[in-house]
Amino acid sequence: MSNILEKQSLSAQQLSLVQSEMDKKKKSKTLGYLLWWFTGTFAGHRFYVGDTGYAVCMLLFGIFTLFIWNFVDVFFIGRRMELKNDEIERNIIQKVKLYSNQPSAI
Numbered sequence: 001m002s003n004i005l006e007k008q009s010l011s012a013q014q015l016s017l018v019q020s021e022m023d024k025k026k027k028s029k030t031l032g033y034l035l036w037w038f039t040g041t042f043a044g045h046r047f048y049v050g051d052t053g054y055a056v057c058m059l060l061f062g063i064f065t066l067f068i069w070n071f072v073d074v075f076f077i078g079r080r081m082e083l084k085n086d087e088i089e090r091n092i093i094q095k096v097k098l099y100s101n102q103p104s105a106i
Helices: 004-008 012-025 029-042 044-049 052-061 068-073 077-101
Strands: none
Touching (some): 012 077, 029 044, 029 068, 029 077, 044 077, 052 068
């Protein structure tokens, strides 16, 4: 889900702060695909996104599935990165709104 509606209520300064934080924390699709290519057998791309449960399952059951899961997983990397970035942005927006609504202590 896109965060457009949540971003509409933010000021220019808040949007700038959100963008700055997103630049630091967003997950790169290119890096995800590179990790899949070089560490797909060890689920490096899943660890990168934060899908630790999937990554551990891939490590444990990779031999039994003949690593087919790794080949199928390449089709899901791009969408998973988009969802993760939306989640990161949503968390940043919530934090910015929370800190903006608190009275400043002078």
